[in-house]
Amino acid sequence: MSAVIETGLETVPGIEAPELSLVVPIFNEEESVGPLIERVMDAMAAYAGAWELVLVDDGSADRTLLTARGYLSRPGLDLKIVELQRNFGQTAAMQAGIDTARGRLIATLDGDLQNDPKDIPTMVQALEERELDLLVGWRKNRKDGLVLRKIPSWCANYLIGRITGVKLHDYGCSLKIYRASVIKQVKLMGEMHRFIPAWVASVVPSSRIGEMEVTHHARQHGTSKYGISRTFRVILDLLSVMFFMRYKARPGHFFGSLGLGTGFLSALILAWLFIEKVIFGEDIGGRPLLILGFMLFLSSVQLITTGILAEMIARTYYRDDAQPNYIVRTVFRNGSA
Incomplete structure (x- = not known):
């Protein structure tokens, strides 16, 4: 051998x-x-x-x-x-x-x-x-x-x-x-x-x-x-x-669910502030709740777009063969010369 x-x-x-x-x-x-x-x-x-x-x-x-x-x-x-x-x-x-x-x-x-x-x-x-x-x-x-x-x-x-x-x-x-x-x-x-x-x-x-x-x-x-x-x-x-x-096959659902949730909270906050401003005539410019509403809105947009990008990456992954996570230098085996 x-x-x-x-x-x-x-x-x-x-x-x-x-x-x-x-x-x-x-x-x-x-x-x-x-x-x-x-x-x-x-x-x-x-x-x-x-x-x-x-x-x-x-x-x-x-x-x-x-x-x-x-x-x-x-x-x-x-x-x-x-x-x-x-x-x-x-x-x-x-x-x-x-x-x-x-x-x-x-x-x-x-x-x-x-x-x-x-x-x-x-x-x-x-x-x-x-x-x-x-x-x-x-x-x-x-x-x-x-x-x-x-x-x-x-x-x-x-x-x-x-x-x-x-x-x-x-x-x-x-x-x-x-x-x-x-x-x-x-x-x-x-x-x-x-x-x-x-x-x-x-x-x-x-x-x-x-x-x-x-x-x-x-x-x-x-x-x-x-x-x-x-x-x-x-x-x-x-x-x-x-x-x-x-x-794994639907990452958009994960990020999209979080995005829709934060978007819903943002909509509620901004709607309430709109009512206070228009109907009750209150000043909302310096209220922390306004900042929170806009931050939640931006987070919602980011999460939804991240979900879309994740879906694109997942589809590319399943379309193409993933590269191995190692590099082989040499393989030795026993056998007849």
Whole structure:
């Protein structure tokens, strides 16, 4: 076996697609990537179908990529390594892996050894038996710090479930199993990997999304890429998710409703002031209510025109293919030279 270098993510002609693709974004995980590959091979040894491992190097500054490339010649391992041009973030790296995955089913997991690959065959079986499109891992016995990880996670899971309507115990677990035909309909942007179940619920019924308890290990190498500040980003992202789930294809309705509401209030205020001026002869020039009425009128005009512009942008988005949120430098795969 020898490494073959590609320049894009196109499927290689003549190579049969596997049943399952394992997608793992990695960033500065030089101590973890070797043991990760070994654990994946051990865990998938009993899997009956063909599978591939897709590693996405998200601009690592250490020896992560070099260490991973050392496994390209490993017999019995269908490995592809996607090297991104720089660090684009976990969401973009996950999207790159999903785009290049060739399997009918796709499994995603973290590269820090906290997810256990041994759960994957069982999850695949459960997904098929329960006829689901997405099976989410639930780290019931989570091996993380209480203040920095567990409490913010509990709060985020509660808020996401309340707003999106998709009730899960653990939105943040990266260990998930998807049907490729479904997840490839979803484009992940920003830091929206935390809300994948919500995005999937926008293309399939929430009844086809389930969860399953999985094993969770304490981090062995390196440092966590997350901190308490993530909680504030989650709240902002959650507002974006709520907007896109309800008004993605009709943003004009959102801004237009606000514009009509403020316009109605403006009309009431100005009408009342007109009556006071014309009928009762009162001086309204210095009244704050007049300023408020005109400000509401201007806000109404701005909101309605913003809605029109948003509708135009949305129609352009759905007419043209959106550009990927990552740039691939090189793709390495093992194969015959």
